[in-house]
Amino acid sequence: MGRLSTEEHRAWTALRTTYALLHQRMDQQLKRDAGMSHLQYEILARLAAAPERELRMTSLACAVAGSKSGLTYQIGQLEQSGLVSRRTCPSDVRAVYAVLTEEGASRLSLGAPGHGALVRELLVDVLTPEQLRVLAEGLGEANRRMQAAEDCGGSFG
Amino acid sequence: MGRLSTEEHRAWTALRTTYALLHQRMDQQLKRDAGMSHLQYEILARLAAAPERELRMTSLACAVAGSKSGLTYQIGQLEQSGLVSRRTCPSDVRAVYAVLTEEGASRLSLGAPGHGALVRELLVDVLTPEQLRVLAEGLGEANRRMQAAEDCGGSFG
DNA sequence: TGCGAAGGGTTCGAATTTGAACAATCGGTA
DNA sequence: TACCGATTGTTCAAATTCGAACCCTTCGCA
DSSP: OOOHHHHHHHHHHHHHHHHHHHHHHHHHHHHHHOOOOHHHHHHHHHHHHSSEEEHHHHHHHHHHTHHHHHHHHHHHHHHHHEEEEEEEEEEEEEEEEEEEEEHHHHHHHHHHHHHHHIIIIITTSSOOHHHHHHHHHHHHHHHHHHHHHOOOOOOOO | SSSOOOHHHHHHHHHHHHHHHHHHHHHHHHHHHSOHHHHHHHHHHHHSSGGGGEOOOHHHHHTTTTOHHHHHHHHHHHHHHHHHEEEEETEEEEEEEEOOOOOHOOOOOOOOHHHHHHHHHTTTTGHHHHHHHHHHHHHHHHHHHHHHTTOOOOOOO
């Protein structure tokens, strides 16, 4: 209940700066290779992995952990670029699906190899398989708990 | 060299979303408890931990992994609020030190308990000590490599 | 001494992000 | 059926972030 130990503080700091540095690198790589931001790549990647290549705005917003309005903005950008299209749900007029277009898929595959290589080079290859496993398990659990505490319908991990 | 395995992909995704969710929560907590953003808290915390409670702009920018101009903006805000002051280095007129003021220190201590509690609740207590140790070591190493690849003078971790 | 390259911060405009309204719709319940 | 609260996504203004251009200073070297 008291202050964090040095070890504990270091773990959190390491998490924070690792993500920050990775994010920075990925942003550069993706802008260069595919002309999109890291956030846009994540959005397209989520859509590509989803059934029918489409997701509700809310799920998507929750999955990439941005605000609702932020997602509206980004989907607007992606729609203008032709990488995504909007479709309203027949059974619920309020609901909007973001759908990955063919062009979106091909743009995604333009950035994917470099992105994967970066993840490998800067994270996967730095850790032992055991460390990687612990990382996935431990942080995965932390995620589940935080998401359970909210009402994020969409599942991810 | 090929695509990432499911396990590898999950590790990276877990890292990303864990940070995103933690960041979000901390932003809320710090705004509520101390009227500042998570980024501002990090800046003040770095200063508090530094000798003489001061750091060069560049070191600080690198440490919190924002851009130079972004830091200029934030230090400007913090200076207006009286939490930080600027001081130029006598031996090098170009260099600027950001210095934590007394008021900055007390504001920091206003947010610190809640911040620590959050780190503990959402991260530390979710993991076993062993997992935490692996996390700190593994990610710490990843950090060192990325920073070594750049010219970030400031050390942190 | 004098020159050119590099370093350190700031400034500026454009892009993005946020949070607080807002309008529209759905669900359950009387 | 009619109503009230909860959901969904958007809009809007303000705050923040980014990158490139810029100015001034320092350093290495002829």
